[in-house]
Amino acid sequence: MGSKHSKGTTSTSDPVPFKSFRVPFVDLEEATDEKFVIAEGGFGKVYRGVLCDGTKVALKWGNPKSRQSIKEFRTEIEMLSQLRHPHLVSWMGYCDENNEMILIYGNLKKHLYDSDPPTMRWEQRLEICIGVARGLHYLHTSGIIHRDVKSTNILLDENFVPKITDFGLSKKAPELEQTHVSTVVRGSIGYLDLEYYITRKLTEKSDVYSFGVVLCEVVCARPAIDSSLPREQVNLAGWAMNWQKKGQLKQSIDPKLQGKVRPDSLRKFGETAVKCLAYSGVDRPSMGEVLWNLEYALHLQEPVIQENSSIPIGELSLQINDFSHVDVSSNAAQIGTLNSYISL
Structure with missing residues (x-):
């Protein structure tokens, strides 16, 4: 697309070397409207828009006054110029x-949760998770750690295909002779890997968490963090893990x-x-193992798809909680510790 446009002439800086992808501001200033906001994060808002030539796009509009936003702007361009995958934003x-x-991204329809996820069929939810897992697996095998995996960084196109977005915090994975990347802790509350938070040692497994x-x-x-709920329910991961520890995960x-x-199918998903x-x-x-498990969970759901049968949720209690081979007691305790760190 960049080749269709002339290079910008009033830039306040030259943040990246990819001038062939630079689009004139005049082509964008009328392409957005507040009612078309599909996502919002630390960098800025993402709008659905239409360029003057009729091309449908998503525009991520950053805050130029933020030094961190400038750094993330450069990082995202450098990352996306090298990466291509059906489940990464184009x-x-x-x-x-x-x-x-x-x-400027390819056409995106909505935020993952703008589609009212409670109305999504289980098969749709599985397919979305599988798509995200494929995208993350591609990143990891390409030597990239996303570093800010969360639902608000997953957008859907018109066919409900998930697209991972927001690579402003991404890091190169450690070299073969290294075990981790030492870095300042960045990420989002509710999704932050406690081990990484304490040690500042970043690996691909932080994305997995x-x-x-x-x-x-x-x-x-429900969202990862909901401060309107009672204290023990605020952190989704800790809440769900505590129910699992009690053998009553069906409650969540x-x-x-x-x-x-x-x-x-649900049992395999829960184990994963x-x-x-x-x-x-x-x-x-690894994300490769996660991907395999999610695809298997979908495979286990296929008899329901084919036969159009249904299973009462009450019958799930024993099977979905049969995680006796997984030690989660320490996990729940560590998640609780993260809440105390965040509250400081």
């Missing part, structure tokens, strides 16, 4: 004119899944989420 260009920082929280969001249909499952989930949330990174699976 990057089309950028604009840095008139003291603005704008990233954060993805485990996203899996909990998908099955429970989205009630709108009742009668629509095969028990062994629990393993992702292990305190120690070495005890968490």
Whole structure:
């Protein structure tokens, strides 16, 4: 797309070397409207827009007054210029004119939770999780740690295909002779890996932990952090893990899944989420293993898809909680410790 436009002439800086992807500000200034905001984060808002040539896009509009935003702007451009995958947001260009920082993505329809996830079929939720897992697996095999995996960084296109976004905090994975990257802790409350938070040693397993929280969001249909709830329920991961410890994980499952989930499919999904949330990174699976488990969970659901049958949610209690081979008592304690760190 960048080749269709002339290079900018009023840039306040030259943050990246990819001038062929630079789009004039005049092509963007009328492409957004507040009613078309589909996501919002620390960097800025993401809008659905239409360029003057009719191209439908998503525009990530940053805060030029933030030094951190400038750094993230550069990092995201550098990362997306090298990465291509069906489950990563497609990057089309950028604009840095008139003291603005704008990233231009391919057409995105909505935020993951704007589609009212409680109405999503279990199969749809599984397929979305599988798509995200594929994208993260691609990143990790490409030597990239996303570093800010969360539901608000997952957008859907018109076909509900998930696209991972926001690479402003991403880091190169450690070299073969290294075990981790030592770095300042960055991430989002509710998704932050406690081991990384304490040691400042970043690995791909930090992404795996954060993805485990996203899996909990998908099955429970509630945000990772909800300060309006009683204290013991504020942190979704800790709350779900505590129910699992009691053998009553069914208490946290989205009630709108009742009668629509095969028990062994949900059990496999639950086991996968629990393993992702292990305190120690070495005890968490790789994204390749997570992907395989989620695909298997979908396979286990297929008889329900084919036969159009239903399973009462009450029958799930024993099977979904049969995680006796997974030690989660220490995990729940460590999640509780993270809450105390954050509250300081």
